[in-house]
Amino acid sequence: MNFEIILRSGLSTGTILIFAAIGEILTELSGIQNLGLEGMMLVGAMAAFKTSLATGNPWFGLLVGIAAGGLLSLAHAVVTIHFQADQVVSGLSLTFLGTGLALVLGEGLTGQNAPLIPNFTIPLLSQIPWVGRVFFSNLNLLVYIGYLFIPIAWWYINKTRPGLHLRAVGEKPAAADSLGVSVYGTRYLYTFIGGCLAGLAGSAISIAISPGWYSSQTTSGQGWIAVALVIFAQWNPLRAALGGYLFGMLRRFMLDLQGPMTLFGAPNPFFYNHNLAFFLQMTPFLLTIIALVLGSAASRRQRIGAPAALGVPYVRGERD
Amino acid sequence: MSLPFHLQVEKRLEEPPRWLPIVTSLGAVILSFLISGLILLLIGGDPIKTFQYFYNAAFGSWGALSDVIVKATPLLLIGLGCGLAFRMKLWNIGAEGQFYIGAFCASLVPLVPLMNMETTPRAVVLLVMALFGMIGGALYGFIPGFLKAKFNVSEIISTLMLNYVAVYWNNYWIYSTFSDAGFQMTKMFPKTAWLPRLADLAQQNRAFSGITLHLGVVFGLITAVIIWHIVNHSRWGYEITLIGDNPKAAEYAGINIKRNIILVFMLSGALAGLAGMSEVSGVVHRLQERISTNYGFSGVIVAWLAKLNPLATILVSFLFGALIVAGREIQPSGLYFLIQGTILFLVISSDVLLRYRVRFERTSSEAA
Incomplete structure (x- = not known):
């Protein structure tokens, strides 16, 4: 077991969760909850892989993967914004729809090798002792894009005018409307952006970080983890990033725990009884619940929480 | 060119008629089979054969x-x-x-x-x-x-x-x-x-x-x-x-x-x-x-x-x-999820018809 390997693995797999979670944060800040992340990620992963395979160009694959996630999210947008349907149920059906689409269109992709987004070492930065070796060398290009994306998302939400409009629409849509901000327009836009980022997260799996198409196992529940991450992060991209990287590290750590023959000088039970690994595998999910319990206590203390209008359809002229 | 009528969407003030939810749900189910069939057609499948197979797999015999x-x-x-x-x-x-x-x-x-x-x-x-x-x-x-x-x-x-x-x-x-x-x-x-x-x-x-x-x-x-x-x-x-x-x-x-x-x-x-x-x-x-x-x-x-x-x-x-039984035997295997997701999407969308009514109104000559 090697801390550097765990850390680097966390940075890679965490990136997938972070794209999806920050996309969901943007969507939820506008007042729309989209639980369909898993479906959108799967469709993104399938579209990116299929396109990359067909055209031989992974960048084109990435673009199509992003667009596919975005397109699928529009179904959720129409149903929840215009038809005022229940957002939880719509999100769940989006997961089914996305899974179905991805499996039907992804027939025969298993076992194929598509061209991938390359790994990359950043010149200069990679020369920094330790930090350079761990954070800036031979990681996937999308991991570095994640580094840049996290602070930009935070800055956009908290420090810019469109970010202010976004938060206003999610907190007090009627007030935002009266100031001339289009509530429907904003919600459509950020649901779409959230979908695009879920598509990006899916593409990051299939043509970059853990490449290949394994039908519904490609995402293996990461979309749901990303939804949990949003709540854990209290709708803050920086906390989402921290949580995402930590979760990635935790998964790798659990995997690596089975390697050594001794732990702390004693015989390693996970080495001698492989079935105990099932308990290691369930630990991240249990820890997610514990994190939510702690997070909900903290958020009550600090009086922060979900956007006030999250999940509530907006109808102009109706009192809430 | 202007149509001789326009659509007026307004909120229902009274309870919707009792038959309406049943009709909209049924319509949604039928429509979602049509959409799934269309997708099958687009990817080169034969929807009619598939659905026939579907039907037989689910209701073709007492065992089924x-x-x-x-x-x-x-x-x-x-x-x-x-x-x-x-x-x-x-x-x-x-x-x-x-x-x-x-x-x-x-x-x-x-x-x-x-x-x-x-x-x-x-x-x-x-x-x-x-x-x-x-x-x-x-x-x-x-x-x-x-x-x-x-x-x-x-x-x-x-x-x-x-x-x-x-x-x-x-x-x-x-x-x-x-x-x-x-x-x-x-x-x-x-x-x-x-x-x-x-x-x-x-x-x-x-x-x-x-x-x-x-x-x-x-x-x-x-x-x-x-x-x-x-x-x-x-x-x-x-x-x-x-x-x-x-x-x-x-x-x-x-x-x-x-x-x-x-x-x-x-x-x-x-x-x-x-x-x-x-x-x-x-x-x-x-x-x-x-x-x-x-x-x-x-x-x-x-x-x-x-x-x-x-x-x-x-x-x-x-x-x-029936969907599960038929879906088990049908290729591509994701079709089952696709139909499920589409049905649900259409049903929750059709709920809007329970809350709003759509009226055709004749466009009066002065307004045109």
Whole structure:
């Protein structure tokens, strides 16, 4: 077991969760909850892989993967914004729809090798002792894009005018409307952006970080983890990033725990009884619940929480 | 060019007519088959042949029909439980996990074994198994209910996470202690732990030979009537509906919301657990991996399609049972999810017709 390997693995797999979670944060800040992340990620992963395979160009694959996630999210947008349907149920059906689409269109992709987004070492930065070796060398290009994306998302939400409009629409849509901000327009836009980022997260799996198409196992529940991450992060991209990287590290750590023959000088039970690994595998999910319990206590203390209008359809002229 | 009429969309002030929800739901189901057929056509399939095959796989013979009912049984139980929780706006997405824990606990009876499987009457064994399944599911439902009531933890997330935990828990036991000669399944239950099947009567009536229909469906039907009674004719059902519709009013009325959150979650879990018991005891006859084909999630959809009405849940779960049976044999395998997702999307979209009315108005000559 090697801390550097765990850390680097966390940075890679965490990136997938972070794209999806920050996309969901943007969507939820506008007042729309989209639980369909898993479906959108799967469709993104399938579209990116299929396109990359067909055209031989992974960048084109990435673009199509992003667009596919975005397109699928529009179904959720129409149903929840215009038809005022229940957002939880719509999100769940989006997961089914996305899974179905991805499996039907992804027939025969298993076992194929598509061209991938390359790994990359950043010149200069990679020369920094330790930090350079761990954070800036031979990681996937999308991991570095994640580094840049996290602070930009935070800055956009908290420090810019469109970010202010976004938060206003999610907190007090009627007030935002009266100031001339289009509530429907904003919600459509950020649901779409959230979908695009879920598509990006899916593409990051299939043509970059853990490449290949394994039908519904490609995402293996990461979309749901990303939804949990949003709540854990209290709708803050920086906390989402921290949580995402930590979760990635935790998964790798659990995997690596089975390697050594001794732990702390004693015989390693996970080495001698492989079935105990099932308990290691369930630990991240249990820890997610514990994190939510702690997070909900903290958020009550600090009086922060979900956007006030999250999940509530907006109808102009109706009192809430 | 202007049309001689225009569409006027306005909010309904009165209750929509009673037939309208049925018509819109049916329309949504038909439309979603059309859309799925179109997608099949686009990817080079033959929709007519596929759906013919679909129909035959589900209703083509008595055996197929019995398979449909067998698949509908867990969906019915789960759909009833989820529907009850949804009335309170409690999003129990954890039926999948509660199903697995229910199946696990019920399996303990023949596997440990908790009673002498040779001498105990079959009815007693089955009753104890059903009880164990329900208790297991209820306890597993208690966790998210308690976390929601006490710490306001989103039940959507906690139930989803617990789904994974339940599957890994189940896997541990079937890979280790209860493993049958190293296979990833337990040994077959003794016959006393099997729910009676129609096939058991084959000696009296040849027509029943090979028919897998088992007693679990009776559990489902009885539960549907009980839940229907609770919802429509009991004080508790009224409280649940009130909490869902208007939590503030319920609080002023002195209803203990937190206690109800936990209770409803436990009942919802108990029904999913009973579904798990019915599946291992009536169908698989052992505990193994993948005893659920997404029953937990399909149950959510079933409940919603039935508009949370317990009796309508019977019908909808039958339809989804057919979808599962046909979907098993159909290529591409994702078609089943695709149709499910499309149906649900169209149904929740069509709900807008219940809240708004569309009127054709003749455009008057002055206005044109």
